[in-house]
Amino acid sequence: MYGIFDSHAHYDDKPFAPDRDELLSSVLPKAGIIGVVNIGNDTPSIASSYELAQRYDYIYCAAGHHPHSAKDVGEKELLELRDYLTRPKVVALGEIGLDYHYDFSPRDVQQRVFREQLAIAKEMDKPVVIHSREATADTMALLREFQPRGIVHCFSGSAETAREILSLGMYIGFTGVVTFKNARKTLEAAAAVPLERLLIETDCPYMAPVPMRGKRCDSTMLPYTLRTLAAVKGVDEEMLAAATAANAYTVYGIIPPARSTGCTAQ
Numbered sequence: 001m002y003g004i005f006d007s008h009a010h011y012d013d014k015p016f017a018p019d020r021d022e023l024l025s026s027v028l029p030k031a032g033i034i035g036v037v038n039i040g041n042d043t044p045s046i047a048s049s050y051e052l053a054q055r056y057d058y059i060y061c062a063a064g065h066h067p068h069s070a071k072d073v074g075e076k077e078l079l080e081l082r083d084y085l086t087r088p089k090v091v092a093l094g095e096i097g098l099d100y101h102y103d104f105s106p107r108d109v110q111q112r113v114f115r116e117q118l119a120i121a122k123e124m125d126k127p128v129v130i131h132s133r134e135a136t137a138d139t140m141a142l143l144r145e146f147q148p149r150g151i152v153h154c155f156s157g158s159a160e161t162a163r164e165i166l167s168l169g170m171y172i173g174f175t176g177v178v179t180f181k182n183a184r185k186t187l188e189a190a191a192a193v194p195l196e197r198l199l200i201e202t203d204c205p206y207m208a209p210v211p212m213r214g215k216r217c218d219s220t221m222l223p224y225t226l227r228t229l230a231a232v233k234g235v236d237e238e239m240l241a242a243a244t245a246a247n248a249y250t251v252y253g254i255i256p257p258a259r260s261t262g263c264t265a266q
């Protein structure tokens, strides 16, 4: 069995309430999950993501304000965010960005809060985790302007957009969406991403891959995503798992845990 790093998950979400501890303390490690970045995307979920990262060795967290909750973000929230970003195991600022599909916050507010957080990431030298839905042109304009380090997550755009993200030095994360029937465009984009910039993620509890589509997703389903992407990249699954884990350690600035050699030094 090989180790898999889930670069983007939401284990603090409600659907995990009944069995969260069992999943995180036992099911995931037994399934070979060697790392998870749990993403905090509003004030309560930043706190609960941070708590998960303190409780479990292999869990890290990101802290940021999602475009959905941008309307709730003011000076106080940004000050708190800065404080979280100085704490242990808070490895990125995210997820942040623009979502014109739901428009839960007005677009001008989304853009302001995205800008403010991009500026904090630059100032504090933290990688960002970017969420962009039906907002490619505006997201790309802000990424070009701020040039942050980090990841565009749950990518389902074109190969052309992927190339532009790569030219900014960023990484691209793919979810179970790559296994869906209508994933042709996303697979073309994945083909354009070199192994050293590719990440895999669940975005769980959402985005369960085929054949689990519609179920509650968790990191044990990553092998389906891995298999599809490995075929696109023409490498074996173990090699892709190792490459994506190495990329996650690099982009999030995590020191990989020392491998056990199975013998004790005298």
Ligand SMILES: [Zn+2]
Residues within 6 Å of the ligand: 008, 009, 010, 039, 095, 203
């Ligand atoms: Zn997410």
